[in-house]
Amino acid sequence: MWKYEKKLEYPINIKNKDLKMAKALLEQYGGSNGEFSAALRYLNQRYTMPDEKGYALLNDIGTEELAHVEMIATMVKQLMEGASVKELIDNGLTGQYVGHDHALFPVDANGVPFTAAYFATTGDWHADLTEDMAAEQKARAVYEHLMNMTDDPDLLAPLSFLRQREVVHYARFKELRNYYLKKFNKRDV
Amino acid sequence: MNNYPDFRKFNYTNMYNNLFNQNIDNNIYKEAYEDSNNLYDPYNGFIRGNLFKDLYDPYKIKVPYDVKPMNEQASLLTDIDALGFAMVDLNLYLDIYPDDRKAIDLFNQYRKQKEGLMEQYESKYGPIVLNSDSLNKYPWAWDDMPWPWDN
Numbered sequence: 001m002w003k004y005e006k007k008l009e010y011p012i013n014i015k016n017k018d019l020k021m022a023k024a025l026l027e028q029y030g031g032s033n034g035e036f037s038a039a040l041r042y043l044n045q046r047y048t049m050p051d052e053k054g055y056a057l058l059n060d061i062g063t064e065e066l067a068h069v070e071m072i073a074t075m076v077k078q079l080m081e082g083a084s085v086k087e088l089i090d091n092g093l094t095g096q097y098v099g100h101d102h103a104l105f106p107v108d109a110n111g112v113p114f115t116a117a118y119f120a121t122t123g124d125w126h127a128d129l130t131e132d133m134a135a136e137q138k139a140r141a142v143y144e145h146l147m148n149m150t151d152d153p154d155l156l157a158p159l160s161f162l163r164q165r166e167v168v169h170y171a172r173f174k175e176l177r178n179y180y181l182k183k184f185n186k187r188d189v
Numbered sequence: 190m191n192n193y194p195d196f197r198k199f200n201y202t203n204m205y206n207n208l209f210n211q212n213i214d215n216n217i218y219k220e221a222y223e224d225s226n227n228l229y230d231p232y233n234g235f236i237r238g239n240l241f242k243d244l245y246d247p248y249k250i251k252v253p254y255d256v257k258p259m260n261e262q263a264s265l266l267t268d269i270d271a272l273g274f275a276m277v278d279l280n281l282y283l284d285i286y287p288d289d290r291k292a293i294d295l296f297n298q299y300r301k302q303k304e305g306l307m308e309q310y311e312s313k314y315g316p317i318v319l320n321s322d323s324l325n326k327y328p329w330a331w332d333d334m335p336w337p338w339d340n
Contacts, residue, residue: 006317007266008337009274010238011256015340056284064277074338081340147249157254160247164238167246168278175285 002063009067010161014078014154019091021150022079023109028146028162029072030106030114033138039065041119041135045128050180054125057176058132061169068162073104075158126186129177136170231275231299232268240278265310269317272303 028034042062049055080088080102088097095111106114119135122128143163147156181188227242234240236253247253258264279296283289311323315333324330 003318005273006331006337007270009270009277010235011263011267011270013340053284053287057281060277060280060284064281070337077338078340144248153254156250157256160250160253161236161238163248164246168239168241168244168281171244172281172285179285 002066008071008074009064010071010158012071012074012078012154012158014075014152016152016154017081017083017087018079018150018152018155019083019087019093021146021152021155022076023092023096024146024149025072025076025079025109026107026111027109027142028139029069029076029104029108030112031108031142032118033135033142034106034108034114035065035068035072035139036106036114037118038062038135038139039069040116041121042132044119044121045132048121048123048125048128050125050184053176053179054129057172061172064165064169068165071158071162075155076104077102125180126177126188129173129180132173133170133177136166136173140166140170228295231271234278235271235274238274240275241282262310262314265306265313269303269306269310272299272306275299276303 030036039062042058042065046055046058046062049058080093083091083093083102085097088094096105096107099105108114120128120131122131140163143159143166147159147163150156150159177188180186228234228240229237229242229245231240233253236256237245237247239245256267256270258267276296276299279292279299283292283296286292307317307321311317311321315330316323319331
């Protein structure tokens with residue numbers, strides 16, 4: 001089970017409304033390489049890891065990803081705070097307004113709804129962990145694109161934090177995969 | 190102002206010496222970058238999103254942003270955030286290297302420090318977790334503002 005901590009993993013206090021960034025950030029909310037996708041990927045894959053190291057790592061990274069979902073949602077919420085209908089429409093958020101007003105809904109930057117088809121569980125540690133490594137790299141790349149779009153420190157600080165977590169998670173998944181390659185005497189071919 | 194110890198001022202150098210020098214597990218394929226003596230302290234790891242100096246790979250930002258608390262409540266929360274972050278990052282490391290005694294000791298040191306600060310914070314400003322003593326209060330305090338997503 002899970003226990004909630006009534007705080008963010010990293011603080012977010014955005015002062016300036018920015019609807020273009022709100023729309024772009026949705027990519028990391030309901031997009032294919034986003035935080036929802038990451039959390040569900042690892043939390044579903046954890047059941048069929050070969051030993052306790054895999055159980056623990058996928059459980060714990062999956063849990064941290066839920067905290068990242070919350071951070072992205074908080075950024076989108078604060079970036080849209082007080083936006084008028086006209087402002088939403090003028091910034092490409094017509095679909096957002098008409099379907100959801102200011103509410104959070106897991107879609108990507110183009111408004112495409114989240115789907116479980118964005119991740120896989122194969123029951124094969126080699127396949128799953130290789131997907132996980134790629135997922136972390138793709139999320140890192142998306143964070144860099146987002147960081148390229150803004151110079152607002154209120155956004156850059158949490159985005160930089162989240163990007164760095166992808167770097168660490170990638171390293172841990174790689175270590176786990178390499179540990180299993182050795183343990184099960186399997187070639188990475 | 191703050192009546193709790195500021196862990197950012199501690200000297201961590203000795204604590205980190207040889208943290209990863211011991212031969213943890215011969216069966217584990219150990220990445221070259223893990224052969225490191227170097228960890229950031231909780232605050233400096235927190236603002237970077239990475240406790241492990243040799244894993245740190247910044248982008249666009251040359252110097253990480255300091256978290257600038259506006260008041261004593263935010264300052265106490267920043268210290269809790271930093272210790273909580275250090276625990277998260279050490280936990281992931283220890284999942285792969287469970288025989289690293291020094292990392293376990295460090296994890297538990299941070300856990301205890303965080304526990305103390307949580308108690309102080311919750312008694313003054315309200316609950317962060319549902320097993321807090323601060324919930325023994327009328328009326329029910331859990332739903333009190335602020336919630337994390339509000340500015």
